[in-house]
Amino acid sequence: MTALHHRPARGAVSLLVPLLAGGVLMVALGVYGRVHAPTGFAVGVAGFSAALPMKVWLTTASAALAVVQVVSALSMWGKLGVDIPAGVHRWSGRLAFLLTIPVAFHCLYALGLQYDVPRVMVHSLLGCFFYGVFTTKMLALRKEDAPGWTLPVIGGLVFAALVGLWLTSSFWFFTAVGLKV
Template identity: 80%
Template sequence: MTTTDHRSPSRGATVLLLPLLIGALVALALGVYGRAHTPTGFAVGVAGFSSALPMKVWLTTGSFVLAIVQVVSALSMWGRLGVTIPPSVHRWSGRLAFALSIPVAFHCLYALGFQYDVARVLVHSFLGCFFYGVFTAKMLALPKRDAPGWTLPVLGGLTFAALVGLWLTSSFWFFTAVGLKV
């Protein structure tokens, strides 16, 4: 005897509506706040760094490196590597990557706001909002057992792509324009 999955294809996609909606609202709220808030022009808590920009660059680079660990460990968890990496590596690298991103996002929103005068900075601002929106959607979709099988790889891939874009439009730009400054 075979068992039949009685879930309708639309049921699986329906469970994603709320996580995707909340993620979109997070991205929108960050963008609106960043645009409506009058930037202060100064940062808080740059201990150990010469200024806010190097702090943001190095913390973003740390998040970027941990995001690579996320991709490798996710591939391992999905059986794509032939090597087993403990799931705890995936969980903790994600937690640390997210924790490193918080002071950067705080500084960007509080001190600089959503900027659009320079194309690189506009793309960076959009990617920052998108990153937190898609990350929120991924975290909310994570416990949904009825979600389609593509959910976590797609949302995780979008989160990774957004972080790569953030790194390219900030840290990589800084390293090539200014140099390796702490």
């Protein structure tokens, strides 16, 4: 059988539903963010001076927890020589994700998807990508027949998207405005 007629491995096929679901969510968020009329206000900012510092600090905390995710994943895969309990990975991931929800809600509902300023456009697209690839990762977790590269690659994409979000929001804020709460 030629390479042209070679059937994909069953494991790779099992990723079609997670990839499709993540792609649909990514596009849906982008479309919603673009067609929804921004309200200018979405969530309360309890403890913060304004919405932007709230988003910046929640994103920073989420990015810090994403570093914990990478370190604990490396430990779980035996790459560090240190045994970090799997619960650290699960709970840091859950908390990191939860911290992104008010940020994303505010971004989509209050501001919408914007593309007038390059930094903001990249940030908007990365936000949609982050939730799409996160959805793909969560759905792929239970796929026991998935290829061995699945979780490291998709987890790496989640991490890269979150770092990109942090760079285009929090880092920009800290360098342009300062350490404001």
